[in-house]
Amino acid sequence: MSSKPKVAFFDFACCEGCQLQVANLEEEILVLAQMVDVVEFREVMTGAAPAYDIAFIEGSITRRADENRLKDIRNRSKLLVAYGQCAVSGGINKLKNRRPGMDEVKKEVYGDSAGMPHLDTYPTKAIDEIVAVDFYIPGCPVNREEFLWVVKELLLGKTPRLPNYPVCVNCKLQENACLFDFSIICLGPLARAGCGAVCPANGVACCACRGTVDNPNKNAMHEILLKYNYTVEEIKKKFDIFAVDPEVQSGKK
């Protein structure tokens, strides 16, 4: 590569746990800093730049002002990567959208002050509900290895393509005991792999924090639910945690 690509990191409404995963690369982040030119990363450095080859966007959008900031970043970026489930689907922040309305939401948190203008908010949106996204790195939080892999693919000029198979693949390779054997309903058969099946490996059902595969077999899931006396609504509610709608093909890869 002739000159190092200019890379920037931005965060919107989120817990910043995904950029922490980047920081958690430890020594590798120092290598990364040599491979690319990190021109903006507010949480770890002071500095700004006019244009970027790759902009990594974390978090979701909940206000008009942030929407404008995002559009401005998009205009100045060659490639835009949404990383973390907040950016990819709206993530946990979309739980807010399940409530009756924004006024109630504001009142719940700010009580009598809810009407103050600086507390304004609208229903949470994913990044691609506002600007075009070139690549997605799903997960809550993102998997460090996958983040690095995407960076490497982009540096090589390749097209990073996420796994399009269910979490069960990751589970089997680790020889985990399947949670269904213990009558625990796991979203793994519909969820997109790539996390290493961390949740089932730690004894907890997958809650599809990386969204679903491109073409989840929801009919098969319905049959299983019946067998375990669950309703479709109950499962959909589980998918709500990370704003995943198994009925709607997200097309996000």
Added chain:
Amino acid sequence: MEILKISKEDFNSFIDEKRTASAPLEGPGDSISGHAEKWKTIGVVKKGANFVFAELNSAAELCLDYDVTVLPPKKYFLPPKETLLKFIPKKAESYAAVNHPGPIALIGVHHYDLAAIHLMDRAFSEGERDEHYMKRRENSVLIGIYPTKHYKYRFSSSVIRGQFRKAADIMLVAMNGFFVVEILTEKGKNYLQGAELQENDFSLADIEAAANKIKDDQKIPLPIELVPEFLEKNHDHSAWDYFGGKCFSCASCVLVCPTCYCFDVRDEVDLTLEAGKRVRTWDSCMLEDFALTGEGFNFRAGRGARFRHRIYRKGKHLFEKYGYFGCVGCGRCAGSCTAGIAGPVKVLKYMLEHKQ
């Protein structure tokens, strides 16, 4: 070849010795002898509620009385991920093969898994020989046993014959504190050099009895010789839509199958982009993108078609190619399928009951 016996204590201390040996080994075959490596020793151990093949830290961890392991031993010969080549990115002159497995011993391989290894051996040696697989096989000793614990999905007695003896180097039968040791190959004999083997006082009938101690609940519902033709005639059977509709395309059935060996090959690079490797990883014909071409055609886009392909591979394609049923009846696919549909017995039964 030879039938001897060894006490369980002697056997355990022998494999522990092998495991920790540091002196040059007289190994099986030419490829190992002269290596100053220790024997990596793999055995069946407990993992939570299940059994798995894992490297032994001590012979005491061995659990030879087990129903089935989650993954079959193929993971040692065709690892879930292995490096085929190393290179410097974008420098084609730099390609170099990576292939120097050390000696391993696998202890406690059930006879159906041995039959499956025999099938894999054929697949990787015939036609273009795959050195990565074959070197690992050559540098391994397989110590087999007959199942001693019931597994509700197993149906191996209806599909395997004696072919497992073509893969095993040694077969063990546990009897009254002893192992009856049946040495089948020169490799096996070399491996056992120095073990406290004693004259055998068991009869072949005893071994036969032990080998057939566990009865399967399930069996293939028609003579296996008839399966290929039966499948040939039923390409458009309603079973494929029926099972396809229930299948998650999760590939559990393939990953756990001892006779599935499809793989993917891809390149990985260091973050510095200064070094890279071409790796081979397990893949599966049950996954949606398996047959997707670069220009976007998917030749097996339907779940039913993928489900059918897997069953045909076992019951017809491999059978016709190698003369042995392509499924060894371990029952792992049936046991690991979340949808509860993957087992060949279930599929064939459904097909027979629902004549289209």
Added chain:
Amino acid sequence: MDKERGNTQKKRNSSLYLPEVATLINKREMTPDDSFFEFQLKNRSLGHLPGQFAEISVPGIGEAPISISSPPSKSRKFEMVIRRVGSVTGALHALKVGDSAGIRGPFGAAFPMAALKGRNLLFISGGIGLVPARSAILYALEHRQDYKDIIILFGCREPAQRLFTDALAQWQKREDIIFHESVDRTNGAPWHGNVGVITTLLPKLGKVNPVDTYAIVVGPPVMYKYVIMGLHDMDFSDDHIILSLERRMKCGVGKCGHCQMNDKYVCRDGPVFNYDRIKHLQEAI
């Protein structure tokens, strides 16, 4: 009809997957997405037969099967045409003359050119299908006296996607070739020839003797069904139809499973098939 195979790559003790080095000695753009590549091996000729393919790779990016489009030759050079669709093909397009790539092969079954001696040849190629077909066409033209009539039909989506335009023009002119061409649509480009899918060219051939003629058909998956119907209408029997199929492929040597259709491995048993040998396979066409 027996399979014809070239001398496959020398047996390698270390790894079946270890490529040799080939140097790019010539490259030119044919369409915005397709480029012509000429490679040279270090110290051997590729030794392929028409219709075979090789696995070509860029270290760090990956490997892809690509047909060899030049006819068999004793020289160390061979030609390919590569369409940019993804990572590997993209990286190959980025190569400059003098750069090197990895090569494994040749692989697969070839067009049975020897067995076809003394017959009429009907080449039907759609789009990038002309690339593998070209090696057979050039071979037949080099051995013109061995064959009777040579008919070439070529079709592609639009004029901008025509490959080997110089060769097409020559074939058009040659007296000893029957040549017809069509585009699915003109898409606004100046075009005076036929417009319509490739099967619309078949009626232009008039009477073809189906017993003495072999059809060699290569094109995108959707093309086969209609071309075969057309050939049946012309009384071609299935064993006189020869196809080259494309599938996803990783190893090229019949192990990885990706190209399998029913019990056939397209990489080893094909990519060239006699239609009568695969017509019963539900996953073939």
Added chain:
Amino acid sequence: MAKNNIHIEVNHVTRVEGHGNIVVDAKDGQIEKVQWQVPEAPRFFEAMVVGRDYSELAVITSRICGICSIGHTLASLKATEAALGIGISETTRSLRELLLHGETLQSHILHIGYLVVPDLLRVNSVFSLAETHKDLLLAVTKVHRLANELCDIIGGRTTHPIRARVGRFSKLPEKKELEELKSRLKDILPDLQKIAETIKALADNFPAFERETEYLSLTQAGEYAFYGGDCITNDIAETIPVNRYREIVNEYVVPQSTAKFGKFNRDSFMVGALARYNNNFRQLTSLSTQAAEMLGLKGISYNPFMNNIAQVVECVFAVEKSMEHIDRLLDMELALEADKIEVKAGSGVGAVEVPRGILFHEYEYDDRGVCIKANCVIPTNLNHNNIQLDFEKMAPEFMELGPDELRFYLEMLVRAYDPCISCSTH
């Protein structure tokens, strides 16, 4: 232009978590406006969790903050357990404390090494230190990596722990893992020493600024409090139980911030490492006491910049305590506990000391175990007001140095609090 006309506008302070702005206006040497603003987008967690099952609350509220996700998880679990009347085993408690120490170490070392040291050396980022201070960076990354791995081994993941569940852990570490962890913890003590010495050598670069305030933290008999205890401040004689936290935090909304402010006996209070240290320093372990002495922290300190130093001290404490907990766990029979919880209606409060200070979660459940009301009070919330009041004292004192220096020190002050701004707005 008059010499003492100053206009400072820092739109998003860098090297802090979340979005905060600084505004200063001065005319003729008189400060007219100095403000710490928090424009962070609120996410409305208290509204999000309403309608969700008790088992999901920790999973959801963990996402309030990536850096202290373990703290949120634990406060949430404690609140749920208080509401449902669930007790936990010794093993679970020890594992939780271990997790919390891992997070404290991880968060503190990240803050000191990556965010504060660049200030002390006056560079823009840790990246510029890769060549000049390689040894220091390697020590920092080594400690940080181990802290993360601890969280990984105990919690199943470095961020947003998986195994910590209501009433239990869903998977337990292997003894082998614990033993190895302990020996590696011992191993990093010299690295921590090196980091402490570097900070000591640079400590003169922290300004000598003081403002006495009310220091709020947990406290308990016998042990420097992190996981358990009641509330204490330097202004009260008797501790206050955590379920009466509302009497202390007194949250209110101001126009300059989307995060709520709070106060108790004075106009503001401070929480975090320095508050904990000021209230509980007598309970530090031996090595951490030594570290405090070495770093010149003796008794109560009113200099907010000393929060950084108190963090270094707590790093040592966290390592020592972690080793103790590992010993305790190694002596126990580790057995997975069953997941059997009976839901009932009820409400409860959970509090823990997280890296940035005292954290409260409060939930109310209906009889199906579905959340009907929630409140989370985040430590940075509680500090915003104190930052504002520090600003008001500091700006006139530092104005002499000129606008660039003033700006530098105000930013440095913000960083000293290690604020977690998105968390405070949640």
